Amino acid sequence: MSTENNGIGIFEKWLSLWVTLSIVLGIVLGQIWPDIFSLLTSFEYAHVNFVIAVLIWAMVYPMMVSVDFGSIRHVAEQPKGLFITLVINWLIKPFTMAALGVFFFKFLFIDLITAPDADSYIAGLILLGAAPCTAMVFVWSQLTRGDANYTLVQVSINDLVMIFAYAPIVAVLLGVTDIPVPWGTLVLSVVLYVIVPLLAGVVTRKIILSTNRTNKAISNFTAALKPFSILGLLATVVLLFGFQGNVILANPTLIIIIAIPLLVQSYGIFAVAYFAAWFMRVPFRIAAPCALIGTSNFFELAVAVAIGLFGLNSGAALTTVVGVLVEVPVMLSLVALANRTQIYFPRK
Template sequence: MKNKQPGLGVFEKYLSLWVAICMVLGIVIGKFIPQIPNTFSRFEYYNVSVPTAILIWLMIFPMMLKIDFGSVISASKKPKGLIVTCVTNWLIKPFTMYALAAFFFYVVFKSWIPLDLAKEYVAGAVILGAAPCTAMVFVWSHLTKGDAAYTLVQVAVNDLIILILFAPIVALLLGVDNVVVPMATLLLSTVLFVVVPLLLGVFTRTLIIRNKGLAYFENVFLKKFDSVTIVGLLLTLVIIFSFQGERILANPTHILMIAVPLTIQTLLIFTLAYTWARLWKLPHAIASPAGMIGASNFFELAVAVAISLFGLQSGATLATVVGVLVEVPVMLLLVKVSNNTRAWFPNTSTELPHLGGE
């Protein structure tokens, strides 16, 4: 993507506020108009909620349109940033997420959370941990003056890895707690929410650029999906919380308890990747997005998979939604940290050559 990425808009900046509003609205609907969630619960296929799947598609497809896999080949000449990203995201992050979630839900919060529910919260955290960010990282990269081209490569590579490792890692870590994972549903979710929108995104991107040009695609076509993504996210959250209302009203402190390991995980993963990049003397424009992509999550995919595996009323789904609630304020804090530590890194100019220098 050659043009500069957009900054944090009103929706993104106040995402946690919108999530909170949707939470309240969903709880009210579930409490006083239960016919709505009851109707939605009738439309399922292989445990996948069809209405929710459609809404999540509205969120995921526009993200996939932004991925240019042609740039991955060029990145092989500058592999260090990709090594930091891939090792942190796939050999460290899912396992630290499981360890933190298990510690807090099975030990620290043991007196307040029943074991069966604790297992569901751990499952939701694991699903989040196995889904590194593929969309909002463009915004975080822009806010820290990251190399836009290299950020695009990091996102593209992670999307490719998600296709291969997401399902096995989720199944492995959930199996540690003897959580039965219907592999057919997990694989179906991966196909529905990653493979299909990714292929359609690549096809659509190629077709539009070939006929209209890259400038039209980036400045006109992509903008048409901005409101679609927002509507899809907000409606999905309202539906989820309409199913979760009774549980939240009975255990309001669970939201705060779920947020604790998720917040610590975000700070930990950023620190690991960012420090590694500094030790390897990578430029800040590569180091910052390398830390951001692992710290934030592909919560759209996580929510979809949690719903598919455990249902709209599950603790796993609630945990993934809390991830949405805490992500933006924590990531904005990390943006500030990154900008304030720019001098720690070599080659701190804001305009880097193609794919950055190492």
């Protein structure tokens, strides 16, 4: 059996297929039972939909249990990899994503979409670009035989930075692109979908370690929850496309239009991070994960914030879901590229 098959489960390996099927199911159900979808949107408070909130927590909580802030003390062992990750994730990626959004939706595709829709799609891209990967990067790291402990350090530090930086960066970029910034909802979304599940993950981790002092117990716990996490994501996609069905059916090329800047961003960011790691002589076991974590997105958070800020039937929410659709095949192609080019990196 190949390394790829060993390193990635059936849910993750075929995630794009499950998402595609969920899109189809959502569109069909939205046409058959529109009243049910309307009823589900009514369960909300302060622009937070309770049904979606439960599904998002089901997605995010298991990966937060894996975060180990104690691993941060190992950061000095290989500072170059962490430096590349932080620069890419917080100083480059959000801004290039916003720039690509403006270029494609304000200029290149200007005759294909309306101005309000363009703003909404740009907002979705910004929410994706400012959210570095938290969970799936462990899969990509494993498929490249990366340093698991160092990957954990990168994820832990990124989560710490995200608590303080995500909302301000998103607000700045939305303001630059002339999109109104609902500050209250933005901050509430970060609290609900980053801080609360992160604290819950930290408490859960301490409880597990207090009763069974091995990281294996944590791995078993998160593995048991993983199917629920994926199901939460797929259920969210069904709901989103139940509302977006009429828009998609009226303009079936919309998915492709949204996917193009996402593809350009993904391959471009990987090229920058991977070349920087090669230039700085970072060992491959760290270089590959640090480039992949900069390329991948925390799409669960982006989906949640897009729904909270702009609504279930918004173009921003649709854009974040298209990000889920393209994520897995793009990342698997980059994993394959990294494995084929590892001979150009130091081994130790």
